[in-house]
Amino acid sequence: MSGRVFLLGDDIDTDQLAPGKYMRGGVEMLAAHCLEAVRPDFAESARPGDLVVAGRNFGMGSSREQAVEALKHLGIAAVVARSFAGIFFRNAINLGLPVVKASDTSAVRDGALAELQLAQGQLILRETGERVALEPLPGHLMALLGDGGLIPHLKKRFAKEQGQCA
Amino acid sequence: MAKTLAQKIIARAAGRAEVPPGEIVTAKVDLAMIHDSGGPRRVEPILRDLGAGLFDPAKVVLVSDHFVPGDTEEGARILALTRAWANERQVAFHDGEGICHVVLPERGHLTPGMLVVGGDSHSTTGGAFGTYMFGIGATEMAGVLATGEIWLSVPETILIEWHGRLGAAVTAKDIMLFLCGKLGMDGGQYQAIEYGGDAIAALSMQERMTLANMAAELGGQAGLIAPDDTTAAYLGKEGAQTGAWEDLRTDPDAPLLAHHVFDAAALEPQAAAPHSPANAAPISACEDVAIDVAYLGACTGAKYEDLKGAASLLTGRRVAQGVELLVAPASRRDQERAAREGIMATLENAGARLLPNACGICAGYGDHRLGEEVTCVSSTARNFKGRMGAASSEVWLASPLTVAASAIAGRLADPRAFLPPGRSAA
Ligand code: SF4
Numbered sequence: 314m315s316g317r318v319f320l321l322g323d324d325i326d327t328d329q330l331a332p333g334k335y336m337r338g339g340v341e342m343l344a345a346h347c348l349e350a351v352r353p354d355f356a357e358s359a360r361p362g363d364l365v366v367a368g369r370n371f372g373m374g375s376s377r378e379q380a381v382e383a384l385k386h387l388g389i390a391a392v393v394a395r396s397f398a399g400i401f402f403r404n405a406i407n408l409g410l411p412v413v414k415a416s417d418t419s420a421v422r423d424g425a426l427a428e429l430q431l432a433q434g435q436l437i438l439r440e441t442g443e444r445v446a447l448e449p450l451p452g453h454l455m456a457l458l459g460d461g462g463l464i465p466h467l468k469k470r471f472a473k474e475q476g477q478c479a
Numbered sequence: 480m481a482k483t484l485a486q487k488i489i490a491r492a493a494g495r496a497e498v499p500p501g502e503i504v505t506a507k508v509d510l511a512m513i514h515d516s517g518g519p520r521r522v523e524p525i526l527r528d529l530g531a532g533l534f535d536p537a538k539v540v541l542v543s544d545h546f547v548p549g550d551t552e553e554g555a556r557i558l559a560l561t562r563a564w565a566n567e568r569q570v571a572f573h574d575g576e577g578i579c580h581v582v583l584p585e586r587g588h589l590t591p592g593m594l595v596v597g598g599d600s601h602s603t604t605g606g607a608f609g610t611y612m613f614g615i616g617a618t619e620m621a622g623v624l625a626t627g628e629i630w631l632s633v634p635e636t637i638l639i640e641w642h643g644r645l646g647a648a649v650t651a652k653d654i655m656l657f658l659c660g661k662l663g664m665d666g667g668q669y670q671a672i673e674y675g676g677d678a679i680a681a682l683s684m685q686e687r688m689t690l691a692n693m694a695a696e697l698g699g700q701a702g703l704i705a706p707d708d709t710t711a712a713y714l715g716k717e718g719a720q721t722g723a724w725e726d727l728r729t730d731p732d733a734p735l736l737a738h739h740v741f742d743a744a745a746l747e748p749q750a751a752a753p754h755s756p757a758n759a760a761p762i763s764a765c766e767d768v769a770i771d772v773a774y775l776g777a778c779t780g781a782k783y784e785d786l787k788g789a790a791s792l793l794t795g796r797r798v799a800q801g802v803e804l805l806v807a808p809a810s811r812r813d814q815e816r817a818a819r820e821g822i823m824a825t826l827e828n829a830g831a832r833l834l835p836n837a838c839g840i841c842a843g844y845g846d847h848r849l850g851e852e853v854t855c856v857s858s859t860a861r862n863f864k865g866r867m868g869a870a871s872s873e874v875w876l877a878s879p880l881t882v883a884a885s886a887i888a889g890r891l892a893d894p895r896a897f898l899p900p901g902r903s904a905a
Contacts, residue, residue: 328863370665376600378616399669404616463622
């Protein structure tokens, strides 16, 4: 997958990703206001396949899954960050949004065209050809992402179990 | 091999002899807690989609708190849906009895050594009881409800010890705000935080709950305190079966990710400036801030002992002109106890307005929200921009005692200046 990079700083929190005051409006409204406090143009300019590259502790704050859903709704293909808040990380994997750690993202510029190669553990910057090394995800989590998240994964599992009974 | 408390609990729940940090394991959960916000309305459609029932209704507890009292149309609808679900799925349901993290231990649902998941980020509160409890989102919760299992990465442990004796009017909340300021909101790195030392051992269960609760603000997955006689005595009173807990502690030579040691006697009351708990500083550095609202609420800051502490400063006093003191006791049981002991009367005589036993302004979902440009001092756990009301509102976090002192003074105030005679030298 490849797309444009939105480069963000440290400590992006779940209230910025899915603002509490729009919580009642459903994912569409949340997505329309996603990150508006730090990046007013985000919702409007994000295109399917685009990537978010951020600093430390991305997704800190509440356990709300809408923070992940808003990003997915806008078509964000993956988030690469120095580190993630734990609950956000779990939610993202379970909802099938790839979240990958990278210790050094200094080569990434805002608006850069980049290709995420998850299995190879790298992000390729198209314009410069530079490679950003990503921390590999354990096999179990790759399998969850491969199935599209926890629910499709469980559906597969339940179908298999039922298949065995039949 | 020497093990941490977290490893001992996770190993048992995962059916493994050893669980090395960093390894992803699948564990069986002993209990799953959900509330009205992230619970039925979000998990039921997923369960339907999966065609799955509950793995074990006896291991599921539902609490309504975020949308209580249902003062908006949406809130009322969500509560109705929540009640219908409890009935249909036949799970233990605490409806309007208080905030989930306080109700759960109060009703004897938690015991040392359990592995518990909660559909709320402050589920870390359960760690006060030596329970490995952590927060998960609704999709993951649906998975747990369907299978009784959860994946987790075995955490390392960050041991935070406090030694010596806390000064008068210095509380668990001050410890946590100080730690947020010191270690930052990602200081916990989603590992297990464990609190220890004689200052922690001296704390009551409700104070320990504040420490465990705000492990979430430190970015820990869990915030643990090894069970001791205080734990056993509390649980015994709530009718919980504690089982053998003596081995539920981190072995002395278990490897730690980090080990911090602090002096309790040196700690001053703290306040955290808008809009992050990490903006904590000694109260003496922030005293010229005028306030409009003083909020005594939330799982972190409106338990029985929090109310009692606030009342001790408010006895015979009134809140400053133009300041609104709002009190949302964390549970009905705590409120009833406080009422029996005259604590509620003291608060009301001082001018407090009483709100339901629910998340109230802390969740920011109901009718009560902070208006434009309101400055609030709050006993809650987080003060992110816009969480409790208008984006232009400013929330300072502090202990229940500091909230009470500030309500009297009309500005952020050091609670030590308002201590009743005889307690100042405590
Ligand atoms: S009181 Fe606040 S922090 Fe506690 S569960 Fe409710 S919303 Fe969360």
